[in-house]
Amino acid sequence: MTITGIAAIGAGLAAIGAGMGIGRIGGSAMDAMARQPEIQGKIQTSALILAAFVEAVALFGVVAALIV
């Protein structure tokens, strides 16, 4: 297997991790909004910020795949 192939697999693994993370954030945010619709705006803001943090990990994978 070439180094490019390994980089592609690594990027894919990073995407799986980020997908699980963002899925959990989205699910929990939905639960919280259903329970307390009055603070929906606040939950949405925090969910977006947390999603950005998780997504950064997947993007490191993309950048690694681009560089290799």
Added chain:
Amino acid sequence: MTLNTFKNVFFSALFIAISFVGYASESPENENDKEFNAKEMIMHHVKDAHEFHVVDWNGKPISIALPIILWTDQGLVTFMSSEFHHDDSGTQIVEKDGMRFVKYHEKIYQLEPHVQELAFDDAHHPTNASLPTDLSITRNVFMMWVSVIVLLLVFISTARVYKKSDHKIPTGIAGFMEPLIVFVRDEIAKPMIGDHKYQKYMPYLLTIFFFIWINNIFGLIPIINGANVSGNIAFTLTLAVFTFLVTTFSGNKNYWKHIFWMPGVPVPMKIFLMPIEIVGMFVKPISLMIRLFANITAGHIIILALMSLIFIFETIAVAPVSVAFSLFIGLIEIVVTAIQAYIFTVLSALYIGMATEEAHH
């Protein structure tokens, strides 16, 4: 009105510049023989370039030339990129002031004396040419200036509305901009920095929010060939460095204490946490830089890759699927332009807020 005159002149100049078509010439090799290379095409679109390549017409590239400005050891050299005749393989030599230049993979190389063509080592780096300092107005620089001028026009017009009317209901463009500015103030600055200290940082936050947003939007316009400004790591690096400087210089005693001598934990833990916190100081702007760069670049790559599927499978049957998907991704990208500008601004505000927070224990 001076501003209106300026606006008219600016937009006329813009359209003249866009309708000006550079010198078109036939490429030396027959393009039809070459197999379609998706990676090359995508990278060509994502990277910065010395010309606006509009379209290939009957095998001839049509493009808008941009000036090339080089700082060599013999001083400043300027010429238009049309003198390379669209060559990017380093075969077309341009001679200026006794120095000879070639363009290879969008980099301008200065050939050594008496060298007729580029020689390469194993890693495809030229061995008999040097890189002069390239200060060219590339398509990213050009699009950045356009977005700066558009922002100036929009915001000066907005400010004039408030100057004329004495606290009345905003009219015209101000009616459109006011909710956005209030959004940055009430949803980003106030909750992240605090009700008392946010005002000092509003100009910075508004600037990065609108500058990133408008550059993201310009990147999606296909006719100007998606000058990928916010998908350029140098651009995001500069913005991240600004956030780092603002955060570091507005850091109070409490912030530095949390970095170098964390309060409320035992002494071995304080020593253990110090290097982690110092690394964290630098990781924050680096993650800002990579997030914006990778998000925008990834968006462009996905749209272009979906379009490339038609040419990879060499059948028109794939076209409906790939056009539909790239339209879908394109619509998502329009949302992403705003979300990424928002995320960058929110995180900058969050870091500034952490630096200016007062001790509460």
